[in-house]
Amino acid sequence: MNYFYSLAQEISRGHSLTKAELNHLLDLPYTKVRELFSGADMLRENFSGNRVSLCSISNAKSGKCSEDCSFCAQSVHHGRDVQEYPLKKSMELADQGKTIAGTGSGIKRYSMVTSGRGLVSEELELIASAVRELDAAGVKTCASLGILNSKDFELLKGSGLKRYHHNLETAPGFFPQVCTTHDFNQRVETVVKAKKAGLSVCSGGVFGLGETDAQVVELALLLKELDVDAVPVNFLIPIPGTPLENMPRLTPLRCLKIICLLRFILADKEIIICGGRVQNLRELHPLVFMAGASGIMTGNYLTREGRLVDEDLRLIKDLGLEPDF
DSSP: OOHHHHHHHHHHTTOOOOHHHHHHHHHSOGGGTHHHHHHHHHHHHHHHTTEEEEEEEEEEEBSOBSSOOTTOTTBTTTTOOOOOBOOOOHHHHHHHHHHHHSTTSOOOEEEEEEOSSOOOHHHHHHHHHHHHHHHHTTOOEEEEOSSOOHHHHHHHHHHTOOEEEOOOBSOTTTGGGTOOSSOHHHHHHHHHHHHHTTOEEEOOEEEOSSOOHHHHHHHHHHHHHHTOSEEEEEEOOOOTTSTTTTOOOOOHHHHHHHHHHHHHHSTTSEEEEOTTHHHHHGGGGGGGTTTTOOEEEOBOOSSSOOBOHHHHHHHHHHTTOEEEO
C-alpha cells in the first residue's frame, strides 16, 4: 500500500489535508503520477460509485463578449472571426435540450451557455421559459449565463433550473493575468448567490493558462471552501488570435496530475472533464477516471467540435463503468 493510497483512505474518513501533505502531493513528479491513481480512483468510487455522469451544452448566444478573458475566442478584444448570433428563442433551446438530453440519450444534464458578462431581464425571461419547458419534459437543466444577481437566481430557480455553472477560472492571485474587465471577487460572489438561491453549483476552471500546480491547489481549496457541488475541468486549447495562442499545450501526465490533485482535495465532489480532454490527454484520455474524474462533457463545445456521445458511452462501458442518467 503506497503513501498516497493510505492518505486517500484517511481523506475518505473525513481527514483534511495538512500543508505538509499538500506539499507531498505537489512534489510528486509528473512521471510518477500513476502513484496517485489508486488513491484517486478509490476516492472517486467511494463517493460516486462506478457511475459516470455525462453532460452536454448548447451555445445559446455566441460572440461579441465584452470581457477580455485571454483564452476565449468569443471576446471582442481579440478580433477573432467567430460565429455571432443573439440569444436563441426559448423553444429552439428547449427543442435542442430535448434532442440532446431526452430519454434514452445517455446525457444526464443539458446546459445553456451564453457569451457576455451577463444577461438583461428580457433574455433571462427567455431562458427561464426554456427551462420550464425542459423541466416539464423531464430534462435536467444547467445554465451558464455570466455574472447575475440574487433576483436573477430566484427567477431561474423558480423556473425549475437545477444547476448553475460559473467558473472561477483560475487561482485568485493569477486571475488578473487572465482577465482585467471584471475582478475575481465578482465571480466568487456569483457562486455564493447561486448557492444561496438553492441551486446546485458547478464551478471550476481552465488549466494550462500559465498557472503553477500550487495555484491549481489554491483554486481547489477555494472551491472546497465555497462548497461547490461539481468542478468542471477544462484544459486550454490555444486559439489563434487570442493572447494565449502560443501557450504550450499541457502534457498528458500533467493533466492527469491536475485531476488527481482536485480529487484528493475535493474528495466528495463531482469532477467533470470538459474542454480540451482529447486534445491535451491524447491517447491517455481514458485514464481520467482512474485519476479521479466522475463525469465528462460530451458532444460539441462552444466553438469547437467534441466527441460523439456514442463514443463516450462506449468508452465508459469498456472501462467497466456505467453512465449515470
